[in-house]
Amino acid sequence: MNSLLWLTLPYIAFTSFVLGHIWRYKSDQFGWTTRSSQLHESKLLQLGSPLFHFGMLAVIGGHAMGLLIPESWTHAIGISEHQYHIVSVTGGTLSGVAVIAGIGILLYRRIKVKAVRKATSRSDVVMYVLLGAALLSGMWNTVGGNLIGGPYNYRETVSPWFRSVFSVHPMPELMANTPLSFQVHNLIVLTLIGIWPYTRLVHMFSAPVGYLVRPYVVYRSKDPVAPAKSRYAKAWESPVAPPARRW
Numbered sequence: 001m002n003s004l005l006w007l008t009l010p011y012i013a014f015t016s017f018v019l020g021h022i023w024r025y026k027s028d029q030f031g032w033t034t035r036s037s038q039l040h041e042s043k044l045l046q047l048g049s050p051l052f053h054f055g056m057l058a059v060i061g062g063h064a065m066g067l068l069i070p071e072s073w074t075h076a077i078g079i080s081e082h083q084y085h086i087v088s089v090t091g092g093t094l095s096g097v098a099v100i101a102g103i104g105i106l107l108y109r110r111i112k113v114k115a116v117r118k119a120t121s122r123s124d125v126v127m128y129v130l131l132g133a134a135l136l137s138g139m140w141n142t143v144g145g146n147l148i149g150g151p152y153n154y155r156e157t158v159s160p161w162f163r164s165v166f167s168v169h170p171m172p173e174l175m176a177n178t179p180l181s182f183q184v185h186n187l188i189v190l191t192l193i194g195i196w197p198y199t200r201l202v203h204m205f206s207a208p209v210g211y212l213v214r215p216y217v218v219y220r221s222k223d224p225v226a227p228a229k230s231r232y233a234k235a236w237e238s239p240v241a242p243p244a245r246r247w
Contacts, residue, residue: 005187006172010165013194020197021205034203040115044105052102058095059138062088067162071155085151092142100135107132127199130192137185145181152179158186 025032038045066088074084107128110116145152161174175183196202 002172002176005183006161006175007165007170009187009190013190014165016194017196021202024197024202032202032206034200035119037113037116037119040119041109041113044109044113048102048105048109050102051098052106055095055098055102058091059099062092062095066155067159070159070163071153081153085153089142089151093139096135096139096142100139103128103132103135123195123199126195127192127201130188130195134185134188134192137181137188141179141181141185145179152182154178154182158182 071081075081110120110124110128141152141154157174157178161171164171164174175186
């Protein structure tokens with residue numbers, strides 16, 4: 001069972017993630033979008049979208065640091081486990097609250113606004129359920145676990161397991177004795193990663209990087225006035241007399 005959950009399932013999820021994006025890009029470039037619903041409603045979107053997206057960037061950055069940077073590296077530069085834990089919990093809590101608030105507003109908007117609700121697909125529903133479950137279980141590990149069960153040093157088990165998946169010596173046994181809440185959170189995230197390419201989440205890889213190197217856009221006037229007459233010359237022309245008033 002450990003090999004199935006923590007070895008086979010991760011490889012299936014990451015393979016689906018990579019190949020699914022390649023397939024989606026080749027077969028559905030016009031569908032590679034968030035299917036924006038801004039025209040239907042904008043006030044709630046302007047509030048919920050920044051909270052969700054900026055909070056999500058912080059969450060992903062925190063996970064990358066915690067999973068990819070070994071504990072020995074932070075100890076080598078003088079950061080104790082207690083110091084790392086305080087920074088991790090504080091940053092994770094703030095970013096998690098922002099993401100949950102943002103997705104809560106977006107879900108309320110999607111349910112409350114009729115036009116947005118009608119534009120919601122089945123893949124959207126599955127994506128929102130998994131994303132919400134991943135956020136809530138992650139917040140439980142960050143906040144609830146520390147308040148009730150005490151801090152758990154996931155960098156001794158979860159982080160080495162995650163790095164080992166991408167090595168020639170995977171170690172699924174590291175996840176066997178982790179708390180149940182961490183196992184549930186990881187399984188939800190792996191499922192979300194596996195279905196990622198088939199949802200609107202693909203827009204994460206649509207950053208307009210080309211704008212940095214493309215030539216500037218030249219705007220040309222459609223003014224029918226001859227080029228010799230510039231807008232400054234018009235200021236010296238005598239104004240047209242207003243029509244006479246009839247009493």
